[in-house]
Structures are given as structure tokens and as C-alpha cells.
Amino acid sequence: MAALWNVMRGLCSGHLSLYGIKSLQYKPTGILCQLLCKSSYQRRLFTNKNMMVELDSNTGVAVIQMKKPPVNSLNLEFLTEFAINMEKLEMDRECRGVVLTSSIPKIFSAGLDINEMYGKTPEHTGEFWRAVQEIWLKLYGSNLVTIAAINVSRICSILLLPVHFTSFEQSIQKIECLPQIICPATSEPGASPAGGCLLAMACDYRIMADNPKYAIGLNETKLGIVAPFWFKDTMINVIGRRATEHSLQLGLMYSTSEALKIGLVDQLVAQDKIMTTALSVMSEWLAIPDHARQITKSMMRKPTLDQLLTNRESDIQNFVNFISKDSIQKSLQLYLEMLRQRKG
Amino acid sequence: MAALWNVMRGLCSGHLSLYGIKSLQYKPTGILCQLLCKSSYQRRLFTNKNMMVELDSNTGVAVIQMKKPPVNSLNLEFLTEFAINMEKLEMDRECRGVVLTSSIPKIFSAGLDINEMYGKTPEHTGEFWRAVQEIWLKLYGSNLVTIAAINVSRICSILLLPVHFTSFEQSIQKIECLPQIICPATSEPGASPAGGCLLAMACDYRIMADNPKYAIGLNETKLGIVAPFWFKDTMINVIGRRATEHSLQLGLMYSTSEALKIGLVDQLVAQDKIMTTALSVMSEWLAIPDHARQITKSMMRKPTLDQLLTNRESDIQNFVNFISKDSIQKSLQLYLEMLRQRKG
């Protein structure tokens, strides 16, 4: 029976443009290949500098493991690799779903890399921000089933948050305050702040390691900065308007049980059960015919995606103008120096 | 005191067009008639082929019982009768509220009738889809208090779901899969899929028989099809955006307790208490002056109604184009043949 499902899924073709929704590109799942090699277990691996992608052609499931020590910070190189990998999988006839996780023990992602914002040309800064937008567009608008397996943990992520200082003085304020804000218990526990939380929220389903010390959230205001409108829109679509207003105003980091309660994650499991759970949930999602699920997903998410697509250039320009200010650059310098001293 | 309420409610008249909301038509509740006949218990009955409508002029409450064996499938004739009955009640000065239920034991409604989509002219198919739109517009936009008493149960509803195949092969896939999807325990338990769930969601309040075997949901994607945008909008207005995205992508059928938890139904009661509960809830709603409740309801629902009114013709055209495809017609043929064999 399951075999017939697979056979039929592969054979079906054509576009479904029912109800005025522009049809998503149909992606056959390579049935001929599948039939030929069914008995042999087939895996394909592409390893980049910052991530490892493993596609099981038998199940159609790819696992993306972020592996950029120490904390999977999102710099331009990482984001570019990520986008290319997503595009590859999106075009791959054998891929139907992606599990996003981390291969670094106890870290999902610490968010955007501050080094991309200091001492760079406006062109570079703009390119960096475009890459942040791009990975969100790719994930939030993906035709694949996307599941975040959030295996966060202990390492503190103060280094890499997107810090947009407005003044020299504020930067000092933040240097002093960050350790307390992000790591209340002296570099324990680690968190999955802003950037990492955004990646997770862009997926279809979120599974998180059940540990009372872990946390997830968009904590921008705690650092004196503001989540962009599309971070906000994504969060509203996941946890609703009131919870988002509360969360964003206070830059709240939620414990795992709070995150589950407000719907920021869908499921908590023991750390060592995260991948098996993710794959099991994936198989439920893959039981749904792809094209119907894809059109439904697009119907839900297109208005939010269009908002950024329409305002993409002005969003970049705003970011670049802000980051290029002398006061901000000076703040970033101080901040990075402080971090180097701490490290030393 | 309660009598005075009724008296005064009947006497009041005029339009309330406060706050820029176009006033709904005022419908006096026939107080003179009511005063004359108060002591005598007055019921009016109109029975059609597919439904029975009983209006109690004393309470102002009509009960619509769907009675189209075997499973209250929504075909053109049924939908047309339903719309005419709703219009009658809407215009009836003695009617203030409607309870929608089924007289078929253990069935609420199995959804749209596939026979209306196979071997019919485009004109017929368009007329059918317009009738589906019409009953939703009538229910969702009704000035009456509308309560769904969902007495679903055991019979399997594979026969009548809106199946929009995209290809010959998919149809086979579906024929194989349907029994497992819809009736996991071999024609037990029955469900209230797509069409029936839509009717319920269009009401003001939903009461469901409390039985762990029952289920309710919009399961389109499970069949390879997509819920139209106004199904989606209605669901978002009931259970919110995240639950809708999850629900529609997976075509989830919710158990009664899950349905209660996410707000898809408002109340669970024992099967034999459904009608008394519905009438008791109705009396609470009827304690509210009609015109104020109607304007408030319109203020909440008008934007969603307007979306379909504005896009009605293109929605029909999309449906007709889709259904008229050779591949779809062939699929439907195969599917119906399979059902006949199964029956035989």
C-alpha cells in the first residue's frame, strides 16, 4: 500500500491551479529512479564548509545539519551556503522534505553574526542583509515540508546577536547588560535567540529538546534594537497578535514549556529523541500529496512573503543606513573589543 | 420579566446604523401575533425532500434537520432547498434563530456530492459550485442566531467528498487510500469532513456529540485537493492562523476533544443532550436584542463575506475549469465505479 502511494505520487503530473492560486512548480519525485533502486538504500551527501546535507532518496527526506563552530552564527558565507542548499533541494526531484538541525552539541543557532556589520562597506552590509532576507524567503516559502529540530543548549550566544546600537553610550550599556540578559545563570543555559528563532518559525513544524534550561525567542528589544516587520509578521502567524506584542515588546525568551504553551514550538521531546521524532513527524506530512499541501501552504503564506518581496529594497536600505552610522560603527567596535578581551 | 422582554423586543423597530456599518434589515418578531397566541403552543412545519424545518413561533427558534439518506451529501438539489429554507426563515418575522442538525442517526453531513462533478456540463458544474458558495454566504452572513448541533457518527463518508483529481494515476492512489484515511477503523467512526465542517464553522456556535470516535475537519489535502480561500478564511476566523495552517496542510480530522481544545467546536455534550443543549444555548443568544447582535455580527464577518462576493465568478470559473479537465473526469469515473463495486 505504501509502495503504491509512492508509485502513484511519482506518476502524477500537471499543475493544479484551482481557486485562483498560482500553481507552484510541480516536482515529480523521480519514480523511475526510485523503482530501480528501491531495494538498495540510497543516500546522497553534500558537505559544505558550514553545513552538511544528507538526502535519503528512499524517503525523500533531507537533513540539513548546521556545523559552524562555535555557535552556528549566521554570517554571509553561512547564509549563502544555506540558500544554495535549500535551492538545490527545492529543485531535486527526490527531495520532498527537510529537517533543519545542528550538528554542534547543544547549539541550534546563535543568530546573526555581528562581524558582518562592523567595518564593512555599505555594499557588503546590504549584501549581508539581503542574504538574511533570502534565507527567510527560501524557508518560509519552501515547497518542501520543513521541520525544525531545535537541539539548543548550554553555550551562551552573546557573541553573535544582531546588535544595532544607536549610540556610543548605548553600546556600553549593552556590553554591561548582555551577560545578564542572555545568560542569567552565568553562561548557562544557552538560547536560540532572534536569528535562530526566525529560522525555526519559518518552518512548518518545530520540535524542541525538552530541557527547562533551554529558551527560544526574539529578544531584540532587550538589546535596544527592533525586530524587522517580517520577523514580526512571521511570529504573529505562529503565536498570534497578543502574544507577539507582549513577546516583542519585552524581548521575551521563553522556556521550553512556555514556548509549547503559546505555540512557539509544536512539540517537546527528550534531546536524544529529537531526530527520530522529526523523521516520524515528517512521514506524517509526506503522507499528504505534495501539490495539494504546497498550494495550501502558499495560500496561507503568500501575503506575508509578498510583504517582504514588495519592500525588500527599502528594508535593505534602512538596515544599511542604520548600520553605517558612525555612532553604530563605534559601538560595534567597542563591543567586539570587549568580546575579544573576554575571550582572552 | 421575560414576558416583558419579549413584548418590548417585538415593539421596537427602526434601523440602527451606528458607526458607519450599513444597517441590516430589521425584522420585527411579530409581537401582535405572539401576544395573541402566546398561551397556545404554536409550531409550523415545512418539509422538503431533503430537509425538515420546524419553527416554534413561541420561541422564535427554527430547527433544520437534514434528512437526505444515506449521509446528507450536499448535492445541487439539497443545497438549493437549504438556501431557500434559510431565505424563508431569514424573512420570517417570527424566526430569530436556527439550529442546524441532522435527522439521520449518527450522521451530520458527509460533504459535497461527487456525482455533481462527473459527466456534467460546465453550466451544471458552475451552478453546483454557485450553490455551495450560496449556502455559505447565507449561513455565514445570516442575521439569525445559527447553532450547529453536530450529531455525527459512525457511517463512513468516503462516497461524497469533493474529490478533484489531477490525473488518472492520482485517482487510483486515492481510491486505495481513502478508506484508510477517512475511516481508519474500517468504516468506523464516521466523520464530518470538509462540506459538513464548513457548514458548522459558518454558524455562530458549535455543539458536538462527545464521543472519542467522532471527528471533524477540513481534510481536502488528504485527497489531493485544496480548500478554497473562503473555507480557509472561515477556519482562520474560528481557530486562528497557525492552527488553520497546520490543519489545512495536513488535512487534519480532529477528535472531539482536540476540536474543543483548538476551538473548532465550542462545547461537547452527550449525544442525547445535543438538542436540549442547543436550545438552551439558543435562549442565551436570544436574550440579546437582535439588531445590536446582527450589526455586531456583520461588523465581524463582512470583510470575509466581501472577499467571496468580490471574487465569486472567478472562483466558479476556476472550479469549472478544473473539474472539466479530461484527466479529472476520468478520475471521477474510476472513482465512482469503484464505489459502485464496493457497494455491490
Added chain:
Amino acid sequence: MAALWNVMRGLCSGHLSLYGIKSLQYKPTGILCQLLCKSSYQRRLFTNKNMMVELDSNTGVAVIQMKKPPVNSLNLEFLTEFAINMEKLEMDRECRGVVLTSSIPKIFSAGLDINEMYGKTPEHTGEFWRAVQEIWLKLYGSNLVTIAAINVSRICSILLLPVHFTSFEQSIQKIECLPQIICPATSEPGASPAGGCLLAMACDYRIMADNPKYAIGLNETKLGIVAPFWFKDTMINVIGRRATEHSLQLGLMYSTSEALKIGLVDQLVAQDKIMTTALSVMSEWLAIPDHARQITKSMMRKPTLDQLLTNRESDIQNFVNFISKDSIQKSLQLYLEMLRQRKG
């Protein structure tokens, strides 16, 4: 550490116009003054006829106590004072947050004052309604952290609800019904109806006295009237669309536990702990840098505020036209006479 926070907060300056959101006016917190007088405990008090405002320059927190016996009804004078006080605090460099509460034992606010609508010129009625809009605009759009400490209680608030009768007959109906609706247990318990509930919903956070007899809600339809669109929008932003539709159609007054469950209030505490809790919650909100919190708040609330700003004059005109009708004026007269007799 905390001292450094304060120092730095005061020094920081400039506008943050990240992400295309128009920057809110920056309000430095008077650090020089603060540094000079830090050791001495500094309070400033401005008492008006209807409210008392106490600003603690040390913490930056102002407490507004409504003190208009018997039930803090919202008449033009009260609303004007309130708006002036809010504007003063908004401009005050030492104020960062406001706690809104009542100094009248067991009353928060009984809502709009019906006397402002009877026997007044259209000009006066329009001015009154503009004042209602204004206080909502000021509260909902405030740059300050706003916390409602809802210390409601026993006194019945039938006198002051915004009653928009559509006819002579309806007014009688309401006179008879009000006591039962608003004060089910014979003038026990008091409630925080429409106007008071709106003030609370416009704040950032709501703390309510935990007493099973207390209630909160927008009960307009129970009186035959309709909540204006911006009451509705505010409620949707707090409790979501389905709960708002249910709530507004039935004019539901929620018990404290129900209000907590649906999110209409954020926290319940013992009556005597309300102010200490409010101040403690406030300190958490004040740990967030003002400008980031303000821009975030504006990003969330601006679309809702703009809706009223765009339609302000027509909203006033609708209200005036409605209230000026002979039938409404006659109803109001009857109602007020009834109340005077009851009082006597």
C-alpha cells in the same frame, strides 16, 4: 549595575528609524536631574478634580488614580483631564511608565456617562465622543509603558453605561433588564463594563483583582447597542477574532478566571497585592530600552490607530446622528428619570 543602566539610558539619544518605521519621539529620562537627586526620594503630585497623578522620578513610574465618585464615570470633564494628564506624562522626561488604577474602593470604572448624551447640543455630543476617541488614542498609542491595575468591585454600574436606544420601547425594555444584566446578584458584584474594559485593553498589561464576583467585558449588545469598530479592533488584538466575535455578539461579561483564560487580563492577584504587583511588573518592562520598546509597540499598534485616525470625523458624525434622534433622546430621558427614582 542597575545604576549604570539608568545612567546609560539617560545618556543615550537620537532616533531609531530602523526598518522603515517612523521613529517615535525620543524622550530622555532626565539623567542629570536623576543623578543630582538620586539619594533623595522624589515624588511629584498633580491632583485634578477627577484624578490624582503621582510621579516617582526615581523610578520613572506615574500612578494615575481615578477618583470620581461614585463610580469613575467617564464624562467630558473626566476624559479631558485624563487626556491632559496623559499628555503631560508623555512629555515629562522623568516619566517612563504609567499604572492606571482607581482610588475608589472596589470600583475601576463604570464606563461612559449617559448624562453627556442627553439634552445636549450636537456640538457637545460630538465633543464628548471626540474625547472618548482621544483618550483611547492617547492610551493605545502611548510611548509609555501602560499597566492597568483593575481593582474593580461591588458597586453596580448601571448608571453610566453608554446606552444608545433605538426607540422609546427599547428604553423601557432596558430599564427593566439592566439590573439583572449588570448586577445579577442585586447590585453585587460590580463590573468593569465597556468604557472601563476599553481603557484596560488599551494598556500594555492588565492585572485584575482575583475575586470570583468581579467581571470585565464589552457588554454593549446586552443594552441594545453596538461597540464601535475600534473597540472591536482593540479587542481582537487582545483576545483574537473568534473570542471577540463570541464576546461582542453576546455582550459577555467575563469572570476573572474566564478573563484570564481567554487573555482579556494577563494576571490575577489578591486585591491587596494589585499595586505592588503592578509596580513589580512595571520594573520588568522598564528594563527594556525605551526607544526599542516604543518602536516595537508602534509597529504592532499603528495600523489599528490609523484606522480611527482616518475615520475619526465620520465616527463622530455617526455617533452624533444616532444620539440626536428624538427617539433616542426620549429613551435617555426615561432612563435617567428611572435612575433618579431608584436613587431616591
